[in-house]
């Protein structure tokens with residue numbers, strides 16, 4: 001599993017059934033079974049064992065909020081949370097996550113109320129094109145839960161795996177500080 005913590009080593013069909021479960025789907029020869037809970041819903045699919053988690057999320061589950069930037073583990077646009085830990089879904093084989101609980105940007109809001117990090121990004125205008133934003137927000141949610149960042153510099157360091165081509169970094173840092181309750 002490829003983590004995205006900004007440290008030095010950073011670098012078909014699915015039918016929805018009752019009770020928030022998807023129906024198992026058949027697959028082509030060579031496919032393997034995968035069961036993952038995504039944003040609280042259990043999905044059981046047959047997938048190509050070479051499929052990345054990113055492609056399964058976007059192309060099989062229609063969760064296109066998670067973005068494909070470089071597809072090489074360098075930009076962080078594909079960051080999602082697996083068991084609360086941020087990972088690069090473009091470098092993670094989906095079959096490695098069998099049984100995992102995954103949260104994407106679509107799963108952060110609760111009952112129509114934005115997650116505090118989402119609200120902070122809006123409050124601080126922490127994006128321009130928005131392409132990096134889902135990954136930035138997922139990464140920031142995990143960063144705060146990790147509890148390691150105590151200053152703006154530490155936030156910058158621990159968010160270094162998430163690139164913003166629009167250069168919204170000052171606003172992103174301010175948003176994360178707001179969500180952390182820092183002045």
Ligand code: FES
Pocket residue numbers: 067068069070071072073074075076077078079088089090091
């Ligand atoms: Fe995964 Fe760029 S798309 S790191």
Ligand code: FES
Pocket residue numbers: 126127128129130131132133163164165166167168
């Ligand atoms: Fe455009 Fe970050 S807002 S890449």
